[in-house]
Amino acid sequence: MLLEKTANGFSLSLDGRTVLSHTADTPAIFAGRGEERMDMYCGNFDIEDYVIERVALAHAEVEGDTIHLSSAPGQPVRLVLTVGGDSLRLHAPDTSINRLWVRTVAEKDEHVWGGGEQMSYFDLRGRRFPLWTSEPGVGRDKTTEITFKSDVSGKAGGDYYNTNYPQPTYVSSRRYALHVDTTAYAVFDFRREAFHEVEIWAVPERIEFFAAANFRDLVSKLSLRFGRQPKLPDWVYGGAIIGLKDGKTSFERLDKIRAAGVKVSGLWCEDWVGLRHTTFGARLFWDWVGNDERYPNLRQKIAELADENIRFLGYVNPYLCVDGSLFPEAEANGYFATDAKGKTALVDFGEFDCGVVDFTNRDAAAWFAERVIGENMLDFGLSGWMADFGEYLPIDVNLKNGMNAKLMHNAWPTLWAEVNARAVESRGKTGDTLFFMRAGYTGVQAHCPLLWGGDQSVDFSRHDGLATVISGALSSGLLGNAYHHSDIGGYTSLFGNVRTAELLMRWAEMAAFTPVMRTHEGNRPRDNLQIDQDAAVLAHFARMTAIYVHLTPYLRALSAEAAETGLPVQRPLFLHHEDDRATYAIQDAYLYGADLLVAPVWRAGETERMVYLPKGERWVHVWTGVAHEGGREVTVSAPLGQPSVFYRKGAAREELFAGIGTL
Structure with missing residues (x-):
């Protein structure tokens, strides 16, 4: 300079x-x-x-x-x-x-x-x-x-x-x-x-x-400045991570989903810790210990799944509910942030109170990494989890390091990611265990192996629906976050807003062309359609998982490239076509690596998609085999099951990409 x-x-x-x-x-x-x-x-x-x-x-x-x-x-x-x-x-x-x-x-x-x-x-x-x-x-x-x-x-x-x-x-x-x-x-x-x-x-x-x-x-x-993630775990390439929170019934439902032809790499049960019921919907019991009543013999079930090459994932966040088993232990050791009177600060998380584990206290951070994540989760057999709620540090608490909570609030997600990464590293599981976060700030890249897009509404809305996770992946990817994914079908269902079969199918079509496919039942599972409740949705989902698995050689290469260069898997079009300024403002389509162009259908009722193809290349529509000259917009048919996807003519894996259309 x-x-x-x-x-x-x-x-x-x-x-x-x-x-x-x-x-x-x-x-x-x-x-x-x-x-x-x-x-x-x-x-x-x-x-x-x-x-x-x-x-x-x-x-x-x-x-x-x-x-x-x-x-x-x-x-x-x-x-x-x-x-x-x-x-x-x-x-x-x-x-x-x-x-x-x-x-x-x-x-x-x-x-x-x-x-x-x-x-x-x-x-x-x-x-x-x-x-x-x-x-x-x-x-x-x-x-x-x-x-x-x-x-x-x-x-x-x-x-x-x-x-x-x-x-x-x-x-x-x-x-x-x-x-x-x-x-x-x-x-x-x-x-x-x-x-x-x-x-x-x-x-x-x-x-x-x-x-x-x-x-x-x-x-x-x-x-390089903010940190790079390791390669994706090998087990992820086996298919989708199925999110079910139905207690022991989750295993029976998983069997039926697999019987329908769905390729499965993991079972994610965020309710492994038990549930409490609130007006918002079913909420988890925030005490990070396996719940024997809801999931009897869980450790054995995890081992049985592993024998079938399916991993088990759970859920954790940095707070402990006052009526849980871990709260007294943390409080006795002074591991919580405190209030103005020097007592444990209690936060209302919506009809239940929790203490905030103070990660500026090195002993508290080490305790959480070892006692909670290490012993209760990794040693128990979990291969991953949602590491939630990093954005919730209250701004009026007192912290061990003496800094104003207003200055620590943005830093909190990175500290939370570091606690998770430390626990994984302590067991030699870096690169095999997959935890994912929605909250972040500078430096989270060095610790968190996978982002997820957060709690989208269960709809096609412009600012909170399917389209938003594309923008989220592209913006965060430019800053060193190589891997991004989302809740297939969205999460938040309020005021009568519920999923449709079309939404689930369109979201799955996009997810097949992201680093990780993962479903979620949402905050109100019984009010919303699930992938195993509709035969057409389930068959469609099975086919999308087959496409995801089919692309494994390509995704492996992209993962290796991310670890070596920091380039994200999902990329804005201009990253490889910077001389084409028409690509600079496009946010509803992306490059999957350098050679696939994905333009998900993100509006309800549409069966066609207008797509801009970058100039200087010929782009082949995977479903028809028709090659289009770049530098212009084309409109292609995009019925359910045929999302608008193109591959670059002359790409090294042209045969693999052409095979998508045969699945």
């Missing part, structure tokens, strides 16, 4: 790209103070800021690689910037500063991606994105009835920017990336033509920049 002093300020450039341009008339840095109001309700947040001061640090004095910023000549220096390598280090002599605004240079036709896992918009340009891990909300669209009802009943409606996994990193079509090294609340604002504005509710230690000659190299650099 090059710092240049100018007549009235300075500029910073990165491999020839100007990223900061500062003059007295057009300052790039603003500083000040604010007082925030943050209210949390079951993982949802109502956040408002009152800005007390916002001052342009218009006057810059440059000495060597250091920039001293003040509001005017002769005024006290309020912020010091130091350029080193590809980073900009920040120090505030004025300790009253708790708000910072940084403007980077923008171009009119620039595209911007990233921001963690963004579910509504892949291209972030033209919108504002607060970066705060939270529940995404139900519906996530203020114009819809379901979002309105969710807001009224539980402040849980959400908006387009709400996400379990934010990250203060963006990737520009100018082939550079910016990352803010902070855990504080931040905002990316891409609404102006001439500049992007980054708002941070703290003075970060540094702002990092990355540049490369092409997008693939840039993504690879980011994956």
Whole structure:
């Protein structure tokens, strides 16, 4: 990064790209103070800021690689910037500063991606994105009835920017990336033509920049910075992970599902710990011990499944219910976050209270990794689990490390991932055990082997349905998360919103072209259609699992490539076609590796799909064998069972891809 002093300020450039341009008339840095109001309700947040001061640090004095910023000549220096390598280090002599605004240079036709896992918009340009891990909300669209009802009943409606996994990193079509090294609340604002504005509710230690000659190299650099996942476990390639939470009956249902021809790699029973019933629906009993009453002889059942090459998966989160067996042990050892009176902080998770295990306490983190995950789960025979609720750290608790919980809230998902990864590593199971998370933040990539898209509504809605997991996979994939998947059929069923057979089938069609296929019964299983309750749905699902298994050689290669280069399995079209700018804003189709193009049907009732095919290639429709020239949109028939999928003519595995159409 090059710092240049100018007549009235300075500029910073990165491999020839100007990223900061500062003059007295057009300052790039603003500083000040604010007082925030943050209210949390079951993982949802109502956040408002009152800005007390916002001052342009218009006057810059440059000495060597250091920039001293003040509001005017002769005024006290309020912020010091130091350029080193590809980073900009920040120090505030004025300790009253708790708000910072940084403007980077923008171009009119620039595209911007990233921001963690963004579910509504892949291209972030033209919108504002607060970066705060939270529940995404139900519906996530203020114009819809379901979002309105969710807001009224539980402040849980959400908006387009709400996400379990934010990250203060963006990737520009100018082939550079910016990352803010902070855990504080931040905002990316891409609404102006001439500049992007980054708002941070703290003075970060540094702002990092990355540049490369092409997008693939840039993504690879980011994956090195944030961490890379190991290869997918070999057992995953056997088929779908079937999610059932029906107690001992789950095993009988699994037998019937397999008898219908479904390829199965795992049985996932999140209710292995037992259930409690609430107005939201059946909830798990948050005490991470196998429940003998609901699953008698479970250890033996797990061993029997393993003999048939089927793994067993469970569920865990970082909280312990007050009426469980682990709560007294953790409390006696001082492992919980505390309240203002120094007592165990209790959090209402919707009709039951829990303690928050304090992962800033090294002893507590080690205890959870060994006692809970190591002994109760790995030693018991589990090969994976959903590691849930990383976004729920309350902002009013006291933590062992003494840091304000508002600054630890965003960091919590990464600490939670590290606890899980430590437990897996302690048993020598890294690369074989598969846990998956919805919550994330900077650095989660180094610990979590698989993301899942969270709790989508059981519908085709634009901001909370099937389409959102495509955007989530693409945005998070650019930041070093190689593997992404979702609940087939969605999860959240409220206010009479229930699954249709069409939704289940369309979701399964997409999932066949993702790293992991996994079903979920949802929050209200008895109200919603399941894959084994409809003969047509089950037969369709069996065929999709056959396609997934058929592509095993290709997926293995993509997994090896991810481990070596950091490139995600699901990729935006521009990652391999960056000279075709028509691909830059596409978010409802993706490349599965370099050679397959997948455009899921994500609207109800549609049996055709319009697809843009990148220029410079010929693309073969797998169901008809017809080759299409790239650089244009084509419309293809896409009845149930034939999702719009194309392979690149001349690809190394052309014969394998052509075989999809015969299954």
